[in-house]
Amino acid sequence: MGLFDTSDARAYDFETLAIHAGQPADSATGAVMTPIFATSTYKQDGVGGLRGGYEYSRTGNPTRRALEDCLAALEQGARGVAFSSGMAAEDAVLRVVCSPGDHVVIPDDAYGGTFRLFRQVLQPWGLEHTSASVHDTAAIAAAVRPGRTKVIWVETPSNPLLGVADIAAIAQIAKDSGALLVVDNTFATPYLQQPIALGADIVVHSTTKYAGGHSDVVGGGVVTASAQLGDAIATFQNSTGGTAGPFDAYLVLRGLKTLAVRMDRHCDNAERIVDFLTGHEAVGAVFYPGLASHPGHGLAASQMKRFGGMVAFRLRGGHQAAVDVCNKTRIFTLAESLGGVESLIELPATMTHASVADSEFAVPDDLVRLSVGIESVDDLVDDLRHALTA
Ligand SMILES: Cc1ncc(COP(=O)(O)O)c(C=O)c1O
Incomplete structure (x- = not known):
């Protein structure tokens, strides 16, 4: 990684990171802008001799990696993973963190597709959920089932009623009960709100929205507070295939520069x-x-x-x-x-x-x-x- 890798993200202001994080000049050509690596595979210098750590683009792609590092820096997280859509990102998070038989607390106001994922896909898979008012921290705490609740999910501000959840207080509730707090930060963006700094474990994005910023791409992102959890989500993604393609990753990376x-x-x-x-x-x-x-x-x-x-x-x-x-x-x-x-x-x-x-x-x-x-x-x-x- 280059000068602006995720490890020195705290040394720079948001506007600087949005333009440079994860994006050193290309080592082969000096290109200032991250190239669109439109390749599915990478030449090996002898069996096992990977040049830049890349072997196959579902597993890793330098354009996607630049976006992942930039997102992680902007969200003050340890690891970013870029998906083909916000829904692919949400599904990956829930399947990695939860197992059939677990329970999730979700807000009563959120993107309709998130509810559809819970009701039509994850509920039949065996994941139970209870909804609670996004404003009502006590109701969220009451909905937690100790030992069974693995995730408290909030979207703040919420879609479409602009409800506001108390991220720090809910992070504490999650911590006390052994659950993880996931925040959908699509509406706020990391420029306006950084949930990981407030105690959240995972941030998800529909990068289709403000991150891309020009209504010309569909994409998703996950940023985790722990590198280990981020790696588990990346492994799930490599196993199931919902990756952001290099052209889409480039568009989001370009959008982030002006966020x-x-x-x-x-x-x-x-x-x-x-x-x-x-x-x-x-x-x-x-x-x-x-x-x-x-x-x-x-x-x-x-x-x-x-x-x-x-x-x-x-x-x-x-x-x-x-x-x-x-x-x-x-x-x-x-x-x-x-x-x-x-x-x-x-x-x-x-x-x-x-x-x-x-x-x-x-x-x-x-x-x-x-x-x-x-x-x-x-x-x-x-x-x-x-x-x-x-
Ligand atoms: C807040 C929020 N989260 C997630 C999503 C899903 O993202 P995508 O459409 O990129 O799959 C949306 C889409 O509208 C959204 O508004």
Whole structure:
């Protein structure tokens, strides 16, 4: 590894690590940018004579490795593993840490695909789960079954209601009961929140979102506090094959370089939009951790640098009014996903969270979710003003 390997991550600020961590100039050519190593295999200098430790690209690839080291440095963890999607990352973590017969505590607000993984894949495999309110640390503690609970899983801020979980307090609960705390840090990104520094054992990401930042790649990442656990997850990945390809790894690596500047702009724009929405007569509740009225505001202020680019709100006019707003915006594009430079709007009940419509995890059908992009905020506010006009 080079100058900016994960071992000296603490010597540099976030913005420097985002551009350099895990990415020394290429030793063969001097290329400043990490090459896309589009190769499935590596020439050996005699049997067993590996040049750079690489033998086959499912097992290891230098472009993917650069991304893994960069993610680990940004999350202040020991080991990063880059996956083909956020869901592949989540599945790997749970299958490595848990066995059939174990139990997991999950929040009542999270990405719908995470619930689907628990209900449709891991429950039949033998993993039990109990849900608890993401805000309610006591309820999370009460849901733990000593000896059987192997993971407490939180997403904070959560998707789509922007709930805030107390990472440090839940990390302590996990530690006391012999469980591991896994934090889905997709919404916050390591620029705004570093769960491992607050006591979490594992961070997962959909790098499809802010990490990639341009809605042009699907990817996932895991960062572990312990190198041993990271190695176990990498071994699982090598055995099951959900690796990030070199082109995708390159896109995420490139996205990470501008994460800090993008996130500041996402936050600036989201704050202005929240100001606008809270004063609008057609809008009911507005969900944003930066609002003083948000139940998790104090906590978010203490564990996050800023409050992020995701905003949700309910329409006083109900479901049809929410549908109308989604259909009328011109800059906010009606689409799933989030975290790109462009602004997106969606209706979680029928789009991203449709898979939980009939469960205790269902979200209100008059809820609109915005992924606030980095366009001119004046244009974005005008777009919403127009869409909210009956
Ligand atoms: C918070 C969160 N976690 C995980 C995922 C899953 O990631 P992917 O779509 O990259 O598989 C998503 C996707 O929307 C998400 O929003």
